[in-house]
Amino acid sequence: MGSFCFWFCFVVLSFASSQVANASVEGTVFINGKVPIGRIDEDFICATLDWWPPEKCDYGTCSWGLAGLLNMDLNNNMFLNAVKAFSPLKIRLGGSLQDKVIYGTEDNQQPCTPFVKNTSEMAKVIFGLNALAGRTIHSNGEALGAWNYTNAEFFIRYTVEKNHTIHGWELGNELSGSGVGTRVSADQYAADTAALQSVVENVYKNVDLKPLIIAPGGVDEHLVEKILDPSVLEGESETFSGLHNIIKSSPTSAVVWVGEAGGAYNSGHHLVTNAFVFSFWYLDQLGMASKYDTRTYCRQSLGGNYGLLNTTNFEPNPDYYSALLWHRLMGRNVLSTSFNGTEKIRSYTHCAKQSKGITLLLINLDNSTTVRAKLAFNSTPCDT
Numbered sequence: 001m002g003s004f005c006f007w008f009c010f011v012v013l014s015f016a017s018s019q020v021a022n023a024s025v026e027g028t029v030f031i032n033g034k035v036p037i038g039r040i041d042e043d044f045i046c047a048t049l050d051w052w053p054p055e056k057c058d059y060g061t062c063s064w065g066l067a068g069l070l071n072m073d074l075n076n077n078m079f080l081n082a083v084k085a086f087s088p089l090k091i092r093l094g095g096s097l098q099d100k101v102i103y104g105t106e107d108n109q110q111p112c113t114p115f116v117k118n119t120s121e122m123a124k125v126i127f128g129l130n131a132l133a134g135r136t137i138h139s140n141g142e143a144l145g146a147w148n149y150t151n152a153e154f155f156i157r158y159t160v161e162k163n164h165t166i167h168g169w170e171l172g173n174e175l176s177g178s179g180v181g182t183r184v185s186a187d188q189y190a191a192d193t194a195a196l197q198s199v200v201e202n203v204y205k206n207v208d209l210k211p212l213i214i215a216p217g218g219v220d221e222h223l224v225e226k227i228l229d230p231s232v233l234e235g236e237s238e239t240f241s242g243l244h245n246i247i248k249s250s251p252t253s254a255v256v257w258v259g260e261a262g263g264a265y266n267s268g269h270h271l272v273t274n275a276f277v278f279s280f281w282y283l284d285q286l287g288m289a290s291k292y293d294t295r296t297y298c299r300q301s302l303g304g305n306y307g308l309l310n311t312t313n314f315e316p317n318p319d320y321y322s323a324l325l326w327h328r329l330m331g332r333n334v335l336s337t338s339f340n341g342t343e344k345i346r347s348y349t350h351c352a353k354q355s356k357g358i359t360l361l362l363i364n365l366d367n368s369t370t371v372r373a374k375l376a377f378n379s380t381p382c383d384t
């Protein structure tokens with residue numbers, strides 16, 4: 001038998017606690033390296049920038065400050081360096097207000113705040129379009145009628161004429177499912193997405209680099225207190241696996257993206273979504289999304305209380321480092337992984353990104369139990 005060289009990198013997230021752990025359990029991590037179960041984009045990590053103005057306040061705090069799209073200081077060094085560290089970072093422009101924005105193109109007579117764009121190589125832009133244009137809002141919250149894409153079409157045409165490269169066009173923000181405030185039926189949405197598809201095909205006829213069309217995501221109604229409950233985290237896998245099965249069994253060439261996920265909508269919660277504890281949820285989401293073959297995961301957001309960065313000084317929040325670690329260590333191929341000792345351990349394995357071998361992510365949700373993990377794996381496809 002030939003010798004077997006195995007490179008291996010550990011990332012462990014657990015509560016660093018000064019108190020003496022009062023319990024300890026053992027278990028084995030099983031990694032099936034025979035064949036990858038998913039494949040993420042090279043630039044899987046994505047963040048959103050929102051339209052929210054400084055006046056947007058929730059739960060007694062006005063969380064956005066000047067971190068909204070129109071006010072943000074895009075020349076701030078801390079901000080630029082934070083984005084550059086990813087090279088490239090996918091950035092999705094949008095959020096709830098994208099469904100209220102009117103683009104200042106020739107069909108529109110209203111005054112508009114100019115929108116500044118920096119076409120540098122360091123980010124790929126996903127633009128969220130207003131999907132409520134032309135609809136009437138029923139008193140029960142349902143949005144009726146077809147999407148009026150005239151304004152959006154003018155805007156898309158405008159970006160093409162200006163040679164701006166838009167990586168993807170996304171229709172609407174959290175309007176399907178139960179929606180935040182307003183919702184659009186699934187049939188109507190499908191029709192509107194098809195309309196967007198044909199608008200884009202038409203406008204980009206003579207353009208080599210075609211943008212992606214991104215269908216909307218639904219609302220994430222997590223209670224943040226449940227972050228550390230393994231059955232809640234496991235329950236979320238149904239969303240990912242359900243979507244995965246639909247895509248697999250349909251004749252489309254669509255791939256899955258998570259367009260906006262912050263764990264708690266309405267600007268997040270101070271001291272939760274911007275705190276250390278939230279990385280337990282965020283890293284688990286990244287792991288689970290990858291496991292079900294999601295290609296890109298957009299985190300809400302670079303600003304606000306959800307933020308990867310602090311709203312006022314752009315200092316990285318804990319999740320920023322989780323995102324960066326993920327970006328640097330987790331390669332494209334996802335390997336099937338399980339742990340048998342306790343359900344409080346969440347485990348994910350990818351081929352390593354910058355070296356041979358694998359990167360194993362272990363998340364210990366328990367705040368007082370030490371877990372000893374052994375490793376069992378069969379051949380890995382990562383070294384080839």
Ligand SMILES: *[C@@H]1O[C@H](CO)[C@@H](O)[C@H](O)[C@H]1NC(C)=O
Pocket residue numbers: 080117118119120122
């Ligand atoms: C775009 O960003 C780069 C920094 O990455 C900067 O050097 C350049 O001046 C910016 N361009 C504009 C038009 O602001």
Ligand SMILES: *[C@@H]1O[C@H](CO)[C@@H](O)[C@H](O)[C@H]1NC(C)=O
Pocket residue numbers: 107134148149150151
């Ligand atoms: C759609 O919106 C445009 C403005 O962008 C307007 O001129 C047009 O009348 C609208 N179409 C319908 C059918 O309401």
Ligand SMILES: *[C@@H]1O[C@H](CO)[C@@H](O)[C@H](O)[C@H]1NC(C)=O
Pocket residue numbers: 161162163
């Ligand atoms: C866009 O690119 C085309 C072809 O390279 C060029 O002819 C045109 O002047 C450019 N337009 C703008 C606004 O930069």
Ligand SMILES: *[C@@H]1O[C@H](CO)[C@@H](O)[C@H](O)[C@H]1NC(C)=O
Pocket residue numbers: 270274304305310311312313
């Ligand atoms: C941003 O940082 C400042 C200074 O450290 C802090 O007082 C503030 O609470 C932070 N803001 C958020 C939303 O975390």
Ligand SMILES: *[C@@H]1O[C@H](CO)[C@@H](O)[C@H](O)[C@H]1NC(C)=O
Pocket residue numbers: 026027028340341
């Ligand atoms: C986990 O699997 C290992 C290897 O098969 C076994 O020795 C161990 O008893 C299992 N532990 C539990 C808690 O089931």
Ligand SMILES: *[C@@H]1O[C@H](CO)[C@@H](O)[C@H](O)[C@H]1NC(C)=O
Pocket residue numbers: 367368
């Ligand atoms: C540890 O978690 C339990 C619930 O699982 C909670 O009751 C307890 O307060 C937590 N302890 C610490 C130190 O956070």
